[in-house]
Amino acid sequence: MSSMLETLGQLPFASLLHQREGTLTRELLQQPGGFGLGQVPDRLLPNGTTTMVCGYCSTGCGLKIHLKDGEAVNLSAATSYPVNMGMACPKGWEALSVMDAPDRAKTPLLRNSAGRLEPVSWDVAMQQYVQRLRAIQDRHGPHSVAFISTGQMPTEEMAFLGALAKFGMGMRHGDGNTRQCMATSVVAYKQAFGFDAPPYTYADFEESDVLVFAGANPCIAHPIMWERVMRNRRSPEIVVIDPRMTETAMYASQHLAIKPKSDQPLFYGVAKLLIDRGWIDEAFIAASTEGFEDFARFVADYDLSRVVLETGLRPEQIERFAETIHERDRTSFWWTMGVNQSYQGVRTAQALINLALITNNIGRPGTGANSITGQCNAMGSRLFSNTTNLLGGHDFANPQHRQKIAGILHIDEQKIPTENSWAYNEIMEGILRDKIKALWIICTNTAHSWINQNHAREVLDRLDFLVVQDIYHTTETATMADLVLPAAGWGEKEGTFINSERRIGVTRKVRKAPGQALSDFNIFKLIAHSWGCGEMFARWSSPAAVFEILKELSRGTPCDFTGARDYSWIAQQGGVQWPCPTGMESPAQERRLFEDGRFFHANGKAKLLFEESRPMPEQPNGEFPFILLTGRGSASQWHTQTRTSKSAVLRKLYPEHLFVEVNPNDARSLGVVHNEWITVESRRGNLRAMALLTPAVQRGQVFIPMHYEATNRLTDAVFDPYSKQPSYKCCAVKLVRGENESHHTPW
Numbered sequence: 116m117s118s119m120l121e122t123l124g125q126l127p128f129a130s131l132l133h134q135r136e137g138t139l140t141r142e143l144l145q146q147p148g149g150f151g152l153g154q155v156p157d158r159l160l161p162n163g164t165t166t167m168v169c170g171y172c173s174t175g176c177g178l179k180i181h182l183k184d185g186e187a188v189n190l191s192a193a194t195s196y197p198v199n200m201g202m203a204c205p206k207g208w209e210a211l212s213v214m215d216a217p218d219r220a221k222t223p224l225l226r227n228s229a230g231r232l233e234p235v236s237w238d239v240a241m242q243q244y245v246q247r248l249r250a251i252q253d254r255h256g257p258h259s260v261a262f263i264s265t266g267q268m269p270t271e272e273m274a275f276l277g278a279l280a281k282f283g284m285g286m287r288h289g290d291g292n293t294r295q296c297m298a299t300s301v302v303a304y305k306q307a308f309g310f311d312a313p314p315y316t317y318a319d320f321e322e323s324d325v326l327v328f329a330g331a332n333p334c335i336a337h338p339i340m341w342e343r344v345m346r347n348r349r350s351p352e353i354v355v356i357d358p359r360m361t362e363t364a365m366y367a368s369q370h371l372a373i374k375p376k377s378d379q380p381l382f383y384g385v386a387k388l389l390i391d392r393g394w395i396d397e398a399f400i401a402a403s404t405e406g407f408e409d410f411a412r413f414v415a416d417y418d419l420s421r422v423v424l425e426t427g428l429r430p431e432q433i434e435r436f437a438e439t440i441h442e443r444d445r446t447s448f449w450w451t452m453g454v455n456q457s458y459q460g461v462r463t464a465q466a467l468i469n470l471a472l473i474t475n476n477i478g479r480p481g482t483g484a485n486s487i488t489g490q491c492n493a494m495g496s497r498l499f500s501n502t503t504n505l506l507g508g509h510d511f512a513n514p515q516h517r518q519k520i521a522g523i524l525h526i527d528e529q530k531i532p533t534e535n536s537w538a539y540n541e542i543m544e545g546i547l548r549d550k551i552k553a554l555w556i557i558c559t560n561t562a563h564s565w566i567n568q569n570h571a572r573e574v575l576d577r578l579d580f581l582v583v584q585d586i587y588h589t590t591e592t593a594t595m596a597d598l599v600l601p602a603a604g605w606g607e608k609e610g611t612f613i614n615s616e617r618r619i620g621v622t623r624k625v626r627k628a629p630g631q632a633l634s635d636f637n638i639f640k641l642i643a644h645s646w647g648c649g650e651m652f653a654r655w656s657s658p659a660a661v662f663e664i665l666k667e668l669s670r671g672t673p674c675d676f677t678g679a680r681d682y683s684w685i686a687q688q689g690g691v692q693w694p695c696p697t698g699m700e701s702p703a704q705e706r707r708l709f710e711d712g713r714f715f716h717a718n719g720k721a722k723l724l725f726e727e728s729r730p731m732p733e734q735p736n737g738e739f740p741f742i743l744l745t746g747r748g749s750a751s752q753w754h755t756q757t758r759t760s761k762s763a764v765l766r767k768l769y770p771e772h773l774f775v776e777v778n779p780n781d782a783r784s785l786g787v788v789h790n791e792w793i794t795v796e797s798r799r800g801n802l803r804a805m806a807l808l809t810p811a812v813q814r815g816q817v818f819i820p821m822h823y824e825a826t827n828r829l830t831d832a833v834f835d836p837y838s839k840q841p842s843y844k845c846c847a848v849k850l851v852r853g854e855n856e857s858h859h860t861p862w
Contacts, residue, residue, distance in 0.1 A: 169491065292539070325443045378453075386469060451488075558585060775804040775850075789808045817848065
């Protein structure tokens with residue numbers, strides 16, 4: 116293979132690039148399918164300021180980046196951006212600093228014969244990547260190599276990855292880490308509405324009379340969304356449905372502290388009360404829904420006595436909840452991981468959707484059945500990652516869809532798979548069954564975040580070849596890799612994110628990536644060239660060029676954004692929510708779906724879907740008497756702490772040590788004292804944690820934040836049958852005191 120990298124000084128466009136970003140040879144640049152001179156992506160910006168979308172959570176805040184000599188030197192919250200209006204959470208304020216960590220991946224790393232990762236050139240990295248993956252495919256078939264992507268890369272990069280892997284490299288299976296957070300909502304919306312379509316806009320936080328938060332803690336998980344709630348001037352009722360007294364529940368006018376995983380029967384019971392008392396909108400139901408008669412017959416079995424028994428609530432709490440929905444004009448229902456990460460998450464989400472539909476709380480200001488997304492670009496991943504749906508929300512199994520996509524991309528239709536990919540858990544099971552022999556993990560940390568962690572690491576160890584593409588070489592997954600590809604991170608490349616309210620926002624390149632790290636986009640270009648399919652992606656010359664392709668892929672779909680002109684126009688608009696079809700010259704800053712009562716099924720109606728609720732798969736017993744709850748720990752932590760742990764400021768804002776919340780009465784019965792180190796053990800593993808005694812958790816329950824490396828040693832690999840999303844939120848554990856290990860120093 117001819118050399119693909121040269122030193123920076125030999126390139127005529129060197130002033131536009133940092134160190135080795137995009138430093139491909141002239142040979143590669145000039146050949147068909149190469150980058151093409153004059154089409155160099157990710158140019159640095161001039162002095163002054165530029166506004167771009169934050170790269171942490173799905174809120175999609177606008178950050179004003181202050182530039183000097185073309186690079187970011189500081190940031191502030193953008194006061195005119197319609198999402199955050201001058202506000203930022205601690206993670207946003209520290210978004211630049213975490214990129215300066217000393218453990219950034221700066222050069223490709225290859226595991227040598229002694230079992231150690233050692234630096235190699237990009238030439239060697241590409242040779243190893245192609246030779247080893249091709250050898251595995253040749254021996255075991257195209258299904259033997261898979262990829263796991265992310266909700267944290269720009270949409271253009273995710274689309275490139277999905278197209279490259281499936282159309283160019285012949286992979287059949289690939290999924291995203293959005294399977295861990297948003298798959299339930301995707302399936303719930305698709306089945307109920309006919310398309311993956313969160314209907315709301317953030318203005319609904321401020322315009323609701325009632326805000327119902329089910330398994331959601333926005334005060335901690337989405338602080339800027341919570342700030343929008345605090346701007347509400349309608350004296351709203353805030354109803355929080357959560358076993359734990361979360362920070363959000365502390366502000367609630369009604370906290371329904373249900374038994375874990377009893378939210379589904381609660382919603383069915385409330386639906387029965389609303390129907391029995393005539394507190395429903397019969398005209399809307401008849402015009403805009405189907406299946407109501409069957410639904411009414413089904414919920415008839417969920418009388419008040421049954422719901423009281425299953426939820427642990429008092430009858431008057433359930434009745435007041437129903438009365439609140441009836442008495443106020445605008446009710447919005449919000450949920451996130453407490454609903455999604457469940458063995459019956461899809462039907463639980465649809466139980467909430469049903470409440471919105473039968474009361475006509477959808478399509479109007481301050482209403483909606485509203486899933487709050489987790490990662491910064493989970494919505495982009497849901498539409499364009501090319502994992503379990505074809506690019507742009509299309510269907511792999513639909514011949515018309517495959518023909519449309521092939522025509523737009525100018526590729527052979529036979530290159531497009533005709534079946535859906537295996538889901539994340541099925542890929543992991545495929546490794547166990549010796550069907551998947553190689554895995555390419557991009558911008559996610561499977562060895563930390565996948566459920567039942569000890570088993571997950573054993574599964575990854577079985578692979579013949581593991582490639583990890585990330586911005587840090589020290590993640591738990593990167594340290595297991597055979598090949599590490601160093602990637603640029605947020606602020607070091609350009610593209611678009613789509614936030615929870617469907618708003619497309621722009622992220623810019625405002626600094627240089629370290630060493631030989633390349634943007635994921637450019638890594639995909641290198642791989643396409645090295646694999647021999649570069650010609651297929653000749654039009655994919657830059658993120659901006661890919662955005663034009665994505666616009667065309669969206670044409671005529673519910674997510675049509677062909678009217679979004681270009682990055683500059685989107686930035687000037689303060690982002691733009693889809694749909695934004697051609698001809699929409701002045702899009703509204705806030706736009707909600709279903710204002711006309713029409714949905715995306717062929718008959719224009721939403722479906723009322725339901726199913727008998729089920730008990731937790733792993734019940735507490737004499738040996739494991741506690742139920743473990745997991746969730747976000749603080750506004751300063753994020754996911755596996757791959758980035759947030761790099762900030763000294765953020766580390767000061769959350770507890771240094773892994774902790775477990777224990778009810779004081781339970782602690783007293785066990786002889787556990789505050790700040791004592793104890794062992795938490797499940798059937799799968801154990802960890803050491805500092806005991807935090809608090810009435811925030813009910814008796815018989817404990818809580819551990821999801822961010823610490825050890826937490827997923829405990830969780831149980833149980834999955835929703837429709838979304839295949841893991842049920843992280845509940846399993847049985849026991850608490851064991853250690854000898855002479857008490858620690859009474861306050862945090």
